[in-house]
Amino acid sequence: xxxxxxxxxxxEQLIQSTPARIGVGCSGTRPKTEIMLKLRMDHAMAVDxxxxxxxxxxxxxxxxxxxxxxxxxKEMYLKRPDLGRKLTSEGESFIREHCKKKPQVQxxxxxxxxxxxxxxxxxxxxxxxxxxxESYGLSSGTTFYVQNGRVACMDVIGEILEPDVLVMLIGERxxxxxxxxxSAYMCYKPRIGTIESNRNVISNIHRGGTQxxxxxxxxxxxxxxxxxxxxxxxxxxx
Amino acid sequence: xxxxxxxxxxxxxDLGTSTTKxxxxxxxxSKVSSAxxxxxxxxxxxxxxxxxxxxxxxxxxxETIDYTNIAKILEREYEEAGITLDDVHTGAVIITxxxxxxxxxxxxxxxxxxxxxxxxxxTAGAELESLLAGKGSGAQDFSIQTPNQVVANIDIxxxxxxxxxxxxxxxxxxxxxxxxxxxxxxxxxGFVKGMADSxxxxxxxxxxxxxxxxxxSFERIKQITDEMAKNLIGYLAQSSNDEHTQLLYIDxxxxxxxxxxxxxxxxxxxxxxxxxxxxxxxxxxxxxDIGPFLATSLNQLMKRxxxxxxxxxxxxxxxxxxxxxxxxxxxxxxxxxxxGNFPIRNVPVEKVHIQNEELESDQLDHIFSETIKKGLxxxxxxxxxxxxxxxxxxDYCSYEKLKKIVNxxxxxxxxxxxxxxxxxxxxxxxxxxxxxxxxxxxxxGKVNCLICIDQINIQHGDxxxxxxxxxxxxxxxxxxxxxxxSDA
Numbered sequence: 001x002x003x004x005x006x007x008x009x010x011x012e013q014l015i016q017s018t019p020a021r022i023g024v025g026c027s028g029t030r031p032k033t034e035i036m037l038k039l040r041m042d043h044a045m046a047v048d049x050x051x052x053x054x055x056x057x058x059x060x061x062x063x064x065x066x067x068x069x070x071x072x073x074k075e076m077y078l079k080r081p082d083l084g085r086k087l088t089s090e091g092e093s094f095i096r097e098h099c100k101k102k103p104q105v106q107x108x109x110x111x112x113x114x115x116x117x118x119x120x121x122x123x124x125x126x127x128x129x130x131x132x133x134e135s136y137g138l139s140s141g142t143t144f145y146v147q148n149g150r151v152a153c154m155d156v157i158g159e160i161l162e163p164d165v166l167v168m169l170i171g172e173r174x175x176x177x178x179x180x181x182x183s184a185y186m187c188y189k190p191r192i193g194t195i196e197s198n199r200n201v202i203s204n205i206h207r208g209g210t211q212x213x214x215x216x217x218x219x220x221x222x223x224x225x226x227x228x229x230x231x232x233x234x235x236x237x238x
Numbered sequence: 239x240x241x242x243x244x245x246x247x248x249x250x251x252d253l254g255t256s257t258t259k260x261x262x263x264x265x266x267x268s269k270v271s272s273a274x275x276x277x278x279x280x281x282x283x284x285x286x287x288x289x290x291x292x293x294x295x296x297x298x299x300x301e302t303i304d305y306t307n308i309a310k311i312l313e314r315e316y317e318e319a320g321i322t323l324d325d326v327h328t329g330a331v332i333i334t335x336x337x338x339x340x341x342x343x344x345x346x347x348x349x350x351x352x353x354x355x356x357x358x359x360x361t362a363g364a365e366l367e368s369l370l371a372g373k374g375s376g377a378q379d380f381s382i383q384t385p386n387q388v389v390a391n392i393d394i395x396x397x398x399x400x401x402x403x404x405x406x407x408x409x410x411x412x413x414x415x416x417x418x419x420x421x422x423x424x425x426x427x428g429f430v431k432g433m434a435d436s437x438x439x440x441x442x443x444x445x446x447x448x449x450x451x452x453x454x455s456f457e458r459i460k461q462i463t464d465e466m467a468k469n470l471i472g473y474l475a476q477s478s479n480d481e482h483t484q485l486l487y488i489d490x491x492x493x494x495x496x497x498x499x500x501x502x503x504x505x506x507x508x509x510x511x512x513x514x515x516x517x518x519x520x521x522x523x524x525x526x527d528i529g530p531f532l533a534t535s536l537n538q539l540m541k542r543x544x545x546x547x548x549x550x551x552x553x554x555x556x557x558x559x560x561x562x563x564x565x566x567x568x569x570x571x572x573x574x575x576x577x578g579n580f581p582i583r584n585v586p587v588e589k590v591h592i593q594n595e596e597l598e599s600d601q602l603d604h605i606f607s608e609t610i611k612k613g614l615x616x617x618x619x620x621x622x623x624x625x626x627x628x629x630x631x632x633d634y635c636s637y638e639k640l641k642k643i644v645n646x647x648x649x650x651x652x653x654x655x656x657x658x659x660x661x662x663x664x665x666x667x668x669x670x671x672x673x674x675x676x677x678x679x680x681x682x683g684k685v686n687c688l689i690c691i692d693q694i695n696i697q698h699g700d701x702x703x704x705x706x707x708x709x710x711x712x713x714x715x716x717x718x719x720x721x722x723x724s725d726a
Contacts, residue, residue: 212637217671
């Protein structure tokens with residue numbers, strides 16, 4: 001921490017108020033070695049969670065079917081956002097044949113920009129979400145996993161499965177503070193051409209942010225509101 | 239998402255040793271979360287919109303509060319303020335100082351609270367009184383403006399001097415002494431009309447041998463109030479604390495006191511301190527008590543000791559404004575409410591403190607059932623809910639831990655409280671909605687009402703009142719610390 005002779009308390013309060021790297025001090029014009037090492041370690045973790053894959057054990061635990069987007073590599077996923085918004089033709093026919101049509105709620109999971117986010121949070125968010133749906137009297141379709149998906153791939157899925165509402169649990173772009181943060185994007189009747197202002201999101205879901213089980217519980221409440229009001233996005237009153 | 243900006247009306251009534259006051263305030267509830275996070279609401283403004291005149295507290299005799307006359311005053315004040323019972327969402331009746339020692343204190347304050355509106359609560363207790371006065375006087379706000387300096391607010395009414403210490407907006411301690419303006423009542427000629435029983439030992443120990451009917455001189459009265467001021471300030475400034483001062487204690491007293499930088503005096507005596515000049519015996523006894531003398535003694539002492547004294551924003555109404563504007567909290571962002579006949583009043587809180595290691599082991603069952611058994615032995619069986627469980631200490635609640643807790647809750651409720659129809663759970667962590675869903679599925683209609691709320695500041699032994707939920711599932715909560723010095 002920087003050395004301050006006056007108003008130490010004010011600095012401590014500022015540091016307490018944010019997980020960001022403030023008040024860490026410097027040596028001359030450069031960061032201190034310890035701070036620099038920590039920064040590089042956090043950056044490495046962020047890179048790992050983008051390029052890393054979800055371990056096999058995860059799918060043995062949850063049995064989610066895996067569907068691909070045309071992005072066959074992480075490089076392509078990062079360079080071609082448009083391809084992350086589609087499914088491969090095999091993927092499309094898989095869900096057409098194996099997933100429940102016209103469900104009230106469709107749950108989709110995707111690694112997005114952080115595999116770590118899915119690995120860390122689904123175990124808590126998903127069962128809490130199922131409880132919440134049951135509690136609100138909602139039924140859900142066949143949950144599946146999209147490898148290298150982007151948020152808007154829900155439009156293609158919506159077009160094929162025609163759910164009333166859809167929630168996509170997707171890994172967020174990692175920051176230097178948290179590499180395992182997940183978002184839940186929700187939309188009433190997503191179809192091709194849906195615009196971003198029609199979606200709702202609960203973001204920053206991880207242990208140190210929005211509490212995963214509470215996020216799961218709240219997703220149910222938002223979906224319930226969408227079904228009641230037959231709308232989503234900026235028009236939705238929560 | 240639409241912004242919520244809602245106003246609710248909150249009342250405050252203070253039944254003090256010598257005076258009774260009433261205020262109306264408006265509280266603004268706003269959404270403070272971004273569109274991307276879980277919804278979260280806060281009380282963002284607390285405005286006092288109506289203040290009553292100051293009434294003498296109606297008493298039937300030295301021991302009994304005249305409840306009927308207070309109710310009449312209240313009716314008149316409602317009309318004056320232009321509100322009806324239906325307009326009132328929340329509020330608090332606080333019974334303070336010596337009035338809390340009256341025979342019918344508990345009954346009076348509860349009946350009054352019910353009469354004042356559906357969700358007005360009764361509170362008492364020296365600690366709470368000190369805190370509310372310090373918030374109402376403006377001392378708390380002042381301490382935010384003067385970082386790292388302790389501000390003491392001493393609210394001196396008829397029966398007690400309630401001190402609250404604030405540092406950077408936080409109350410870091412309270413202390414109450416039996417010092418007040420009405421502990422001795424006098425007529426204009428200096429004849430003693432009465433004395434508080436609780437004050438007599440101190441008078442005797444100090445060699446002030448006065449009794450009802452005696453005539454005492456101006457100088458003698460001044461000697462008494464000088465000694466009172468010396469005891470009070472000596473104790474608070476930690477310069478002296480003899481065995482005489484201990485006769486003025488209202489338990490429990492704090493272990494240590496902070497060093498005070500700025501002093502504020504509120505309450506009736508605080509008001510008198512604003513302009514206490516030379517006076518005659520007749521002027522000094524104009525309220526039929528020793529209040530003006532005590533104010534003069536305190537002023538002289540503070541000046542002599544060169545203490546830093548500041549005038550508070552509110553003096554005589556500090557406590558009532560604190561009670562009206564500061565007692566209501568709202569529950570955390572995401573809660574679970576299934577049915578419920580609101581308001582639910584006077585729910586005692588039993589705390590279950592869970593260590594993280596215990597969550598991993600089999601001890602959890604034991605901890606919960608011990609708490610339930612203790613709760614059952616403490617609180618009357620007839621109540622439903624008998625008490626609320628307060629879950630604290632969990633550092634991170636995974637779904638696995640949640641499932642464990644739900645299992646145990648189901649077991650203990652069916653084992654120990656099989657006929658309970660209302661369950662109230664308060665969580666320290668942000669987990670109430672998830673817990674509510676999981677538990678309601680498990681209980682599957684076995685109870686009528688299940689309420690899970692979180693992020694409320696609460697202590698073991700507190701009572702809570704749960705108000706009618708507002709739109710957006712905001713629940714007004716009043717946390718009460720009910721302490722009556724004599725139980726009647």
